[in-house]
Amino acid sequence: MLARTSLSERPVLRWVFAVAAFVIAFAIRYELDAQLPVGFPYLSFFPAVIITAFFAGIRPGIVVALAGGIASWYFFIPPLNSFELTGGSVLALAFYVFIVTVDIALIHWMQLALQRVTVEKEAASRYAGERDLLFQEMQHRVSNNLGVVSALLNAQSRGTTNPEATAVLLQASARIGLISKIQRQLHDPGKQLLDMGPYLAQLGPDLLEASGIEGVRYEIDVETVELSADMAVPIGLIATELISNSIEHGRVPGQGGMIRVTLGRDGAGKDGGSVPLVLRVADDGPGWPEGFSPAASRNLGMRIVVSLTQQIGGRLDIANSGGAVTTLRFVSQPVPKLVGRAA
Known part of the structure; x- marks a missing residue:
């Protein structure tokens, strides 16, 4: 030709x-x-x-x-x-x-x-190029609008004198900022998947910096797990709430601490390629109170975790093992590929 x-x-x-x-x-x-x-x-x-x-x-x-x-x-x-x-x-x-x-x-x-x-x-x-351009423009505007809302909530928190209201506004700002960040990473319509490894690696330091708490070591050990936007947003929010909970409650006052996040396979794939995955957040603090149940908790963050777990059809377990350990088991279609350890 x-x-x-x-x-x-x-x-x-x-x-x-x-x-x-x-x-x-x-x-x-x-x-x-x-x-x-x-x-x-x-x-x-x-x-x-x-x-x-x-x-x-x-x-x-x-x-x-x-x-x-x-x-x-x-x-x-x-x-x-x-x-x-x-x-x-x-x-x-x-x-x-x-x-x-x-x-x-x-x-x-x-x-x-x-x-x-x-x-x-x-x-x-030509039509595909126009579609991709419109898609990226839409994604860009959505992420920008979410970023503006997050910034407004953050600014409002600085103008409030009530500590509880300030905490609520900061949490809302962080959650919306998380969705904006994920949305920004999904600009490419040809690759509607988000690698959770780099995201989780940055999430902990961002939350620790926002909290102003020092002396807490953050570790992650993850496989390469690519999730769709529909799955990445709830998993990202769950991880945010669990890490934030460990930052707030998972350390002995006056001492440092450690938060460890792992994500990977839970056995072999099944059901035509679906992959069972496990997200685990652990700290070395005093652990969960005796008899604590996430489903019965009145804490907004834990209620969000429980609601999102039900939304993705996952299972949430808590335990004490040298500190509080929270395990989320869920199923995702993309097959993860094992990579090296992140830190």
Whole structure:
């Protein structure tokens, strides 16, 4: 197709190609004349016509067909070296005209079909580009609007004197900011997946910086887990609430602490490729109070965690093991690939 395109863009080269094809076809037929039995006057001209019509165009192909027919009539159809018409020569010429006409017509229709396909592909590519541009613009505006709302809530928190109201506004600002960040990372419509590893690696330090608490070590150990936007947002919010809870309650006053976040497979995939995953947040603080139940908690953050867990069809478990341990089990379709440890 590249060779045909270059010839079609160079008219002189098309006719040079046609002349060369005729000369080569004639030379081959002339050299084989003594070895061929009677009845093959057009043997080398058929491929010359087809090749010329395909690569140089229909008009050069027709010219090669006419030249080949005339040359065969004069040199290779008895009576030789004359244009005398006999019953045999008329039949041979009619056969030749029929075959080359069918060949050229088929090539012409094929080229028309290819041109239509090319036009349709260009139109589809143009529409896809416009769709991607509109999609990215929409994503960009949504993330910007969410960022503005988050900033407004943050500014409002600084203007309140009630500590509880300030805490609520800051939490709301952080949650909306999280959704804005995820939305911004999903600008590419061709890749509607978010790798949770880098996100979780940055989430802890961001929350620790926002809290103003120092001396808490943050560790993560995650596999490469790509989640869709529908799954990444609730998982990100759950992780935010659990890490925030550990920052607030998971350390002994006056001492440092450690928060550890892990994310990875929970056994082999099943159900046609679905992958059971486990998100675990642990700290080395005093642990969960005896008899504590997330479902019965009146804390807004824990109620959000429970609600989002139900939304994604997951299971939430809490335990004490050298501190508070919260485990979320859920299922996601994308298959994670194991990578190195993040820190």
